[in-house]
Amino acid sequence: MINPLRGMKDLTFEESERFEYIVNTATSIARRYGYGYIETPILEETALFKRSVGESSDIVGKEMYQFIDKGENDVCMRPEGTAGVVRAFISAKLDRQPVKQKFYYYGPMFRYEKPQKGRLREFHQFGCESFGEASVYEDFMIITMIAQIFDALGIGYELKINSLGCSTCMPPYRQNLVGFLTDVQEELCEDCNRRITTNPIRVLDCKNEKCQFHLVSSPKLINNLCECCDSDFIELTKLLNEAGINYIIDTNLVRGLDYYNKTAFEFVSNEIGAQSAIAGGGRYDKLVEYLDGKPTPAVGFALGIERIMELVKMPETTPAGYYMGAMVPEAIPTLLKLAMNKRLTDKVTVEYSSKGFKSHMKGVDKANPKYAVLIGEDELKNESVWIKDLESKEERVIAINEL
The missing domain is CATH 3.30.930.10 (Bira Bifunctional Protein; Domain 2)
Structure with a gap:
């Protein structure tokens, strides 16, 4: 691996x-x-x-x-x-x-x-x-x-x-700081000693506790x-x-x-x-x-x-979009066409395998949609869908065109 x-x-x-x-x-x-x-x-x-x-x-x-x-x-x-x-x-x-x-x-x-x-x-x-x-x-x-x-x-x-x-x-302060650092350089770490000649201002940023102790009395740019x-x-x-x-x-x-x-x-x-x-x-x-x-x-x-x-405090996720599933294999082509249309405006989760009602409801729980839409044998014959509002718990059978 x-x-x-x-x-x-x-x-x-x-x-x-x-x-x-x-x-x-x-x-x-x-x-x-x-x-x-x-x-x-x-x-x-x-x-x-x-x-x-x-x-x-x-x-x-x-x-x-x-x-x-x-x-x-x-x-x-x-x-x-x-x-x-x-x-x-x-x-x-x-x-x-x-x-x-x-x-x-x-x-x-x-x-x-x-x-x-x-x-x-x-x-x-x-x-x-x-x-x-x-x-x-x-x-x-x-x-x-x-x-x-x-x-x-x-x-x-x-x-x-x-x-x-x-x-x-900065230049006069830098010169003043170099003079101070030179006087205490034996007490400073290796990186600080290198920076005295290359970039003395960076010595102030050293995280070494011993260096910080000696830098307490260093000249401060804000005063100059x-x-x-x-x-x-x-x-x-x-x-x-x-x-x-x-x-x-x-x-x-x-x-x-x-x-x-x-x-x-x-x-x-x-x-x-x-x-x-x-x-x-x-x-x-x-x-x-x-x-x-x-x-x-x-x-x-x-x-x-x-x-x-x-x-980061993430906002609470709210149910959104649709879960769509077929309860008989013959309904899958209709389901796919419906999902394509709804995706022009909404989030849609589609289950491609035909399943029973309880199995689809498990998928609904994972997808966290606002609506569950299922097409069974009767719905397919009548060109309708079963839809449930998962917030209000209201269930209806409506024409596909209405959805």
Whole structure:
């Protein structure tokens, strides 16, 4: 027997229904915020992620499914969604248009890491990317949209926010942080020591308890923001307060990707174990330009579908559609024709084998329809059907044309 690869998982039965419910809920809300659907390839040039996510990141350094294809191209399976959407945005020359663009997407991502609860090697994300709007109001709207999605799904959450500054305030802070980290580097883990020279900001995101102990006294970017970044962050907190969205300012929140600037945020849940982040994102105003597009402000997010599946409160299923069955073999052709007509407007479950009444009722229980429709010998002669409303329990024999 051939099994799924480690860290890859089939979605079937109740899980697939839950997955579909999450996607449909998030999609309907994103559309209300003006987002349209975009589909990008699973396979991209490796250079796209090296340039956007950052060569110093764990994703590029350790986790990508990367290989040389038959055309000698260096390619990889997408580890995250934003870079591909930005590449598509530039490829379609949308960066040259004055119209603001908003996209949502969902689909599989791939990272070669240790599988654990809520984190697989093939996992799925739903995300949104907004291009062309520099206002912090858009950051706020992105956050409110995520909150609305989680509220609709019945998921409790905690919001963490931070500011990562910009090209004005980040360089002096980075220099200050490197000085601090150099003084304590003997106390830091191997990864943090490597990051001091490659990407010191990522040290703040280290999960090692010993490192976190020493980082308590590290300089905080939020205390060293330029006037513009400080003003935007204060405005964001005001907007969240007025909207009644509770938040925590986490000065060590930096996100795992190199392209973020200014607003960074995460939604976390205490109900899924150590991997508590269920959605995250922020602003990435330089990424379009960095990937050879026209300078375009942008902000977005992604939520992990597998991470929230167990937390989702599914709505109660209500009986819907028809169960149709034949009680004599001769009635099956008539039954099939009737089912084809009804499927133009309704869900129809058909039992192809002729059975007795009790056997059909067992099938009705499994199908959970609103109506049961049976054709027996008498009904076939009279061009009629027996129909039962399973909610009101009313039974009737009516002409096929009436159905």
